[in-house]
């Protein structure tokens with residue numbers, strides 16, 4: 004229950020960072036897209052209005068010192084334990100839904116609010132000591148969360164309630180069934196000694212997982228190059244503070260994804276690309292390889308003890324796919340379908356490399372494909388991704404996206420003054436229903452990199468939605484933590500088209516949380532099966548490929564009447580299609596590696612993990628270099644374990660969902676379809692089966708066809 008939830012918090016999506024920007028204040032303060040200005044009383048007005056709708060709006064007090072972090076944790080655990088004690092005592096008296104499952108949902112929701120907040124503090128606090136304290140607190144919290152599932156008294160109360168054979172329906176029925184399933188999965192149905200052992204293993208696993216993650220976060224490697232060595236890398240990148248570190252010295256942090264990718268995509272010298280990639284693929288190797296073996300061994304042991312063939316079967320039981328074989332079958336089907344397209348793409352890169360090097364025997368290596376894919380975009384499709392940045396100044400993109408989401412979801416955003424901001428540039432927005440004015444939630448934006456901050460893009464649930472005992476509804480609070488390129492002197496933050504896609508994606512997660520109507524926190528917001536949670540956001544990525552959508556905000560910041568020329572968008576689409584084979588085969592290589600590790604590595608042979616991982620990656624995509632250990636720097640190993648397949652799985656659903664907008668009268672702006680999306684998918688969360696929600700939105704059964712067509716894969720079996 005809580006243990007899984009907490010691990011999910013660090014999930015989210017990928018990319019990376021550095022540096023605090025000073026010129027945030029230069030950006031326009033007022034937003035055009037129907038937004039209210041910041042007002043002193045705006046937050047108070049929002050709160051008062053919420054009360055009239057029977058909603059509760061709260062903002063948490065963020066911990067800003069080591070002492071506060073520690074006392075928050077202590078207080079939270081003490082309160083949660085007291086709550087559990089009360090539930091546990093219930094089994095001797097009369098057991099009710101409210102006294103067992105209802106109280107459990109509320110107790111965990113309260114505890115989770117602290118964990119969610121501390122997870123945000125851990126990733127965003129400007130104070131290294133506070134981040135460290137939050138990391139420690141979360142470790143302790145996870146251990147507590149694992150242990151709480153073993154509380155016999157609470158289990159006894161739930162079982163006693165189930166034994167009354169209550170007649171439940173809908174969300175309540177689902178809650179009872181899933182809580183009982185949780186207890187079975189935690190081993191409570193096992194003999195005492197086995198159960199105790201599983202509990203010990205899981206605690207150990209949680210500890211190892213946190214260490215592994217922290218090694219990934221802390222891993223750093225800087226490489227220094229001369230300007231000549233970085234030939235081909237854009238000027239704007241090289242001139243950034245932090246990159247240019249000497250008269251003819253440029254420093255690349257290979258652990259900072261945007262720096263790493265810029266070099267791989269642009270550096271003309273193969274040796275430079277190779278060095279950067281090889282160092283990247285060794286990040287955290289020494290620290291994490293020993294942990295990897297222990298983690299996989301423990302996972303296998305736990306799964307077997309609980310009666311599952313593998314950790315993958317155990318993990319996938321609660322997802323849409325239901326078991327490892329189904330997930331594996333799905334990936335293999337895509338892998339086969341993409342074989343022709345993938346081979347022809349690599350062949351085209353090989354011809355480019357032969358032409359560039361004059362070496363007829365040249366092979367396409369792992370450090371080559373991004374470079375030649377980029378070259379291909381520039382030559383064949385005349386797309387220079389860097390040149391597109393002028394159309395995407397951050398503030399315009401943000402306002403444009405706000406405007407679209409406000410329209411399709413029927414909501415309004417208003418910027419309000421946060422009572423606390425962890426760094427100066429943090430912003431807070433209040434979300435209301437457009438038709439009724441009902442306050443729906445609040446979201447923070449922390450959008451630019453800085454030292455010690457989370458390296459990727461993710462939404463952190465700070466307070467989850469929930470119907471409270473008195474009938475009022477606690478509206479959610481989330482934080483969007485991103486790492487867009489910071490503004491530089493004389494130039495605003497300019498996003499790549501991919502950054503724009505990421506923003507539309509991440510903000511989709513924020514909306515998923517914000518629009519919830521689920522009664523129980525367990526089912527609220529984006530607490531849906533992990534192989535579904537990305538689908539609505541991946542669907543929203545389709546928006547940034549639509550001319551009408553882009554024209555509604557994208558314009559050259561130096562000459563705002565200049566829109567993206569239609570031929571460039573067409574070329575960009577063609578260029579994206581041109582590398583779907585590589586994109587998905589690479590993704591499938593991670594998905595298959597992940598399933599291989601979690602179906603084939605046992606506690607007895609955990610030493611094979613590295614070799615198995617590298618072999619799978621090399622077979623499905625391009626050969627891993629000598630000494631590579633990407634599996635030691637694989638953030639998805641903890642929290643998304645046996646779940647990477649979910650990206651492609653959800654992508655297939657996303658393509659299916661997008662067809663509804665594509666066929667609607669107003670396309671991606673269609674208000675009617677948007678309302679249906681809000682009602683059938685976002686508002687219900689996990690309060691009913693995901694497949695039911697998807698089919699209600701689609702108005703038909705699911706289909707893989709739109710996805711296969713989109714990526715140029717052959718029909719199944721073809």
Ligand SMILES: [Zn+2]
Nearest residue numbers: 015016537540
């Ligand atoms: Zn995502």
